Amino acid sequence: MQKYLARRFLLAFVTLLSVSLIIFIMSRVSGDPRHIYLDDYSTQEDWDRMGEVLGLDKPYYQQYGIFLKGAVRGDFGDSVGEHRPVTEVIIERAPATIILGALAFAMSLLIGVPLGILSAVKRGSFIDTIGKLIALIGQSAPSFWLGIMLMFFFSVKLGWVPPYGKQDWNSIILPAITLGWYYAAANLRLVRSAMLDVLDSEYIKLARAKGVNSRTIILKHAFRNALIPPLTFAGVTLGALVTGSLVVETVFAWPGLGRLAIDALFSFDYPLLQGVVITFTLMYITAAFIVDVLYAYVDPRIRYA
Amino acid sequence: MAADLSGIVIAPPTRKAKAAGVYRRFKRWPVIPVFFLSLVVFAGLFAPLLVPYDPDKFDLRDRNIPPAWSSGETAVKTVVEKVLINDRRSNVKLADAQEINPNAQIGDKIEVFIRPEGSTKFLLGTDHLGRDILSRVIYGARISLLVSVVTLAVGGTIGVTMGLVAGWYGGFVDEFMMRLVDIKLAIPLILIALVLVITLGQSLWIIVTVLCLFIWPRFARQVRGEVLQLKHMDYVSLAKVSGASTPRILFIHIFPGTINTLIVVATLQVGIVILLESTLSFLGAGVPPPTAAWGSMVSDGRDQLAAGAWWISTFPGVAIMITVMSLNWFGDWLRDTLDPRLRQLE
Numbered sequence: 308m309q310k311y312l313a314r315r316f317l318l319a320f321v322t323l324l325s326v327s328l329i330i331f332i333m334s335r336v337s338g339d340p341r342h343i344y345l346d347d348y349s350t351q352e353d354w355d356r357m358g359e360v361l362g363l364d365k366p367y368y369q370q371y372g373i374f375l376k377g378a379v380r381g382d383f384g385d386s387v388g389e390h391r392p393v394t395e396v397i398i399e400r401a402p403a404t405i406i407l408g409a410l411a412f413a414m415s416l417l418i419g420v421p422l423g424i425l426s427a428v429k430r431g432s433f434i435d436t437i438g439k440l441i442a443l444i445g446q447s448a449p450s451f452w453l454g455i456m457l458m459f460f461f462s463v464k465l466g467w468v469p470p471y472g473k474q475d476w477n478s479i480i481l482p483a484i485t486l487g488w489y490y491a492a493a494n495l496r497l498v499r500s501a502m503l504d505v506l507d508s509e510y511i512k513l514a515r516a517k518g519v520n521s522r523t524i525i526l527k528h529a530f531r532n533a534l535i536p537p538l539t540f541a542g543v544t545l546g547a548l549v550t551g552s553l554v555v556e557t558v559f560a561w562p563g564l565g566r567l568a569i570d571a572l573f574s575f576d577y578p579l580l581q582g583v584v585i586t587f588t589l590m591y592i593t594a595a596f597i598v599d600v601l602y603a604y605v606d607p608r609i610r611y612a
Numbered sequence: 613m614a615a616d617l618s619g620i621v622i623a624p625p626t627r628k629a630k631a632a633g634v635y636r637r638f639k640r641w642p643v644i645p646v647f648f649l650s651l652v653v654f655a656g657l658f659a660p661l662l663v664p665y666d667p668d669k670f671d672l673r674d675r676n677i678p679p680a681w682s683s684g685e686t687a688v689k690t691v692v693e694k695v696l697i698n699d700r701r702s703n704v705k706l707a708d709a710q711e712i713n714p715n716a717q718i719g720d721k722i723e724v725f726i727r728p729e730g731s732t733k734f735l736l737g738t739d740h741l742g743r744d745i746l747s748r749v750i751y752g753a754r755i756s757l758l759v760s761v762v763t764l765a766v767g768g769t770i771g772v773t774m775g776l777v778a779g780w781y782g783g784f785v786d787e788f789m790m791r792l793v794d795i796k797l798a799i800p801l802i803l804i805a806l807v808l809v810i811t812l813g814q815s816l817w818i819i820v821t822v823l824c825l826f827i828w829p830r831f832a833r834q835v836r837g838e839v840l841q842l843k844h845m846d847y848v849s850l851a852k853v854s855g856a857s858t859p860r861i862l863f864i865h866i867f868p869g870t871i872n873t874l875i876v877v878a879t880l881q882v883g884i885v886i887l888l889e890s891t892l893s894f895l896g897a898g899v900p901p902p903t904a905a906w907g908s909m910v911s912d913g914r915d916q917l918a919a920g921a922w923w924i925s926t927f928p929g930v931a932i933m934i935t936v937m938s939l940n941w942f943g944d945w946l947r948d949t950l951d952p953r954l955r956q957l958e
């Protein structure tokens with residue numbers, strides 16, 4: 308177990324390092340950062356002083372060192388557009404993304420898992436058809452389009468919820484549905500096929516032969532074992548929700564980190580962009596790490612492998 | 613003595629039986645997905661011959677025209693001499709009113725089209741710049757097709773080669789490659805892709821390169837797994853004993869054994885590539901405008917929703933959805949047909 312954890316930890320570290328390297332290289336490829344900080348009225352002296360402050364007069368590997376040193380302390384410099392520390396901007400925007408992600412995640416489980424079980428138990432029934440439809444749309448419709456369609460029907464046509472931004476408590480409904488749909492679909496498929504496999508196994512047949520009632524069989528014997536694949540997937544989901552927020556927050560103008568990343572990218576605000584990318588990667592890695600540990604805990608085969 | 617069969621009439625199949633036969637055939641063969649996929653490929657290949665208009669030709673006089681079957685929308689407005697900006701919703705200019713009804717006077721109420729009727733000139737309507745949506749959807753198939761073919765060829769080749777090498781040699785090479793795959797799974801790749809595309813410049817080739825980063829690991833993992841099984845086969849040992857070189861063994865003896873599963877993986881990956889490409893272009897990091905790409909068309913329509921122009925976003929999105937759905941469907945069918953073992957995967 309400890310070896311397993313250590314490996315995971317090392318991997319997380321290497322991942323973070325490579326992401327920071329990519330983002331550092333990109334920020335330098337895009338040009339001298341002084342071009343964004345200084346305006347046309349700056350003198351050569353300003354230029355040189357700025358270079359000294361930012362460490363631009365040093366060779367690249369040392370600049371990377373400076374960047375890393377700052378990043379470890381949570382210091383990514385000042386945002387060009389907002390004129391204040393990047394960390395401050397990120398902390399301000401993070402809650403919106405976390406709430407949205409949490410709601411979408413909860414939704415994907417609450418819809419995907421029960422519907423997956425029902426689809427498997429009542430195979431070929433009406434519920435199974437509904438489940439198939441949800442899964443089909445979720446897996447093939449691009450989320451940005453789904454969001455726009457929902458927005459048109461429920462905000463523009465029916466006027467039930469606000470179309471953009473974070474105005475009222477109900478503003479979050481459409482973004483959460485849009486974000487959660489794909490994962491609800493994925494969970495549904497996973498749970499359904501895992502349930503079908505388990506229901507077909509010998510020990511379920513034995514339980515049935517013993518005369519255990521259906522309900523107990525499904526909830527106690529089958530469901531627990533059918534939970535392993537969706538749990539594995541949960542790690543991917545949590546991480547991917549972070550990325551999905553890029554799209555959904557753009558569609559609904561939701562004031563979270565995803566929107567912030569896109570804005571920073573298109574305004575070439577590299578300090579801010581670096582901060583957001585590292586934050587996203589951290590969230591991604593943490594989610595994956597937690598799930599890995601949980602997974603090893605649930606499935607002993609992994610712990611002792 | 614032969615039985616007298618003259619009185620027996622074989623009933624023609626009832627309508628119900630016929631329908632059941634058709635249904636079975638549809639269930640057995642992927643008719644629907646293959647039909648849609650051929651449609652997309654056909655549209656992509658012959659776009660210039662199929663489109664009614666140049667996809668990039670714009671005319672602001674034709675902007676936001678709804679699809680042909682749409683009946684338009686009218687409102688009753690008051691005729692006034694001069695329309696102030698704030699009263700545009702309720703007032704209409706005298707000259708405009710007289711175009712509809714020559715007897716219109718100032719102060720009259722008159723019914724005016726606030727959204728024109730659809731016309732057969734533009735079957736799927738026009739966008740905010742007056743470009744024909746049907747033509748753009750057809751041209752959009754080109755971009756999706758081009759991007760997925762090139763990405764698949766390049767990314768697939770890289771992935772397969774890495775998988776072959778890692779599976780064959782094992783040890784350090786294998787370890788290194790699998791860790792690369794792990795890293796790929798552990799980073800928010802779409803964000804990195806966005807950063808790469810915007811920083812390095814928006815061109816088709818950069819987008820394809822970035823998309824290759826997404827798909828090679830899937831191929832590499834699949835092939836590696838197969839190689840691990842195949843390399844202990846007798847025919848491989850035999851080839852080794854007869855002095856075949858390693859590249860020869862890998863590409864002539866082992867690679868063909870992996871093709872079945874590769875076809876399945878490739879089909880399913882195309883769907884992913886199309887979704888990713890459209891996501892990038894929706895976010896503004898796709899093939900640069902005005903080139904018609906499905907993702908950016910959906911994005912164009914977002915700002916026109918408030919004006920009620922639902923059709924701008926809808927049709928390109930439907931195109932993406934149908935394509936991806938067909939690919940998934942076809943891929944699932946291939947998987948069941950070519951290799952039942954794979955059913956457990958994904």
